[in-house]
Amino acid sequence: MSAVADVYDALTSRRSYRPGWTAERATQYILSLAGTQFNRQAVEHFAAAVTPYPLCSDVRIGNGRYAGYVGIVSAVDKSDMQHPKVRILFNPYGQRVDPIEIDLAIDRDITISAMSISELKQLPKQVA
Secondary structure, X not given: OHHHHHHHHHHHOOEOOEOOOOHHHHXXXXXXXEOOOEOHHHHHHHHHHOOOOXXXXXXXXXXXXXXXXXXXXXXXXXXXXXXXXXXXXXXXXXXXXXXXXXXXXXXXOOOEEEOOHHHHHHOOOOOO
């Protein structure tokens, strides 16, 4: 278990030679190594404890009515960490919108992706 936690910390930490990975990317990578590089049971415990979308993390909506919109994770249910609640704050053009709350536990067909620091820097100044 400590090896899994150590790798997660190393991947998500910023280094002088590279930016830190998003929690989503690091979690997906660790899950892909279950049973080969890591003990499968240790990875299952890790996945039950660490959310790929931490509270207040920036995300982009991938599909549906709000495709391309940007928001933050507003709540994470411990029993379903893959499907958080998201508060949409900006349209695809970086313009502020009235906050819209979507619950991915209900709207399961909507996908999100975590936004990296470099993606956030590319947003219009009013968004970042």
